[in-house]
C-alpha cells in the first residue's frame with residue numbers, strides 16, 4: 001500500500017504497488033465505515049493479498065485485502081517508518097501506472113523485510129548488523145533507478161564513458177548520472193567529497209551497498225535522492241520527491 005486518501009463518506013482511494021500490475025489506483029468501498037480490523041489491513045508496509053476488479057475508468061475496485069506478510073515492528077520505529085515511506089514515495093513518483101515491475105517489487109519486499117528484522121526484538125541482527133537503514137535505502141534506490149532505466153554509473157564516467165580503474169576514487173553526482181571523471185567535472189556542479197575507490201568498486205554490485213559505512217551510505221543516499229528527484233521532475237512531477 002503506497003497511499004490512502006479519504007473519498008466521500010466512507011470510501012478510500014488507495015494506491016497500491018502490486019506484483020502483477022505495478023502501481024494500481026483503486027477505490028476501497030466502505031473501507032472507512034468498516035471495523036478497525038479491516039482498516040489495519042490497508043496500512044502500508046505489510047504485504048497484502050488483494051482481490052481487484054476493474055472499475056470505471058482508471059480506478060480498480062478493491063474487493064478484499066488480507067495480510068500475507070505482516071511487519072508489525074516496522075510500524076513502531078519512526079526512523080524505519082520514514083525509510084519505508086521514502087521508498088514508497090520513490091515508487092509512486094517513478095513507476096508508471098499498471099506496468100508490472102517484478103524486480104522493483106522484490107527489491108521493496110527485501111527492503112521492508114530488512115527494516116522489519118532490524119526492529120524486531122527477537123533478532124540478533126540488531127546486535128551484529130553490518131547494515132544500516134541508509135545502506136538499505138541506497139540498495140533499493142539504486143535498483144529502482146537501474147530497473148527503470150535511469151541507473152547511476154560507477155564503473156565509468158557517466159559523461160564521457162572513460163572507465164574508472166578499480167580502486168580509483170571519484171566524484172559522484174546525480175546530475176552527472178554517477179561517477180564523473182576529472183576531465184568532465186568542471187561542467188558538473190558538486191559540493192560533495194570524492195568517494196573512495198573501494199566504495200565505488202563495492203557499488204558495482206548493488207546489493208553490497210547495504211554494508212556501507214554510515215558516512216558513505218549517507219553521502220550516497222543524498223545522491224540517490226537527488227537522482228530520483230531529478231527523474232521525477234523530468235517525467236512531470238512538479239514537486240519532485242524531496
Ligand SMILES: [Zn+2]
Pocket residue numbers: 157158159160161162180181182183184185
Ligand atoms: Zn568523463
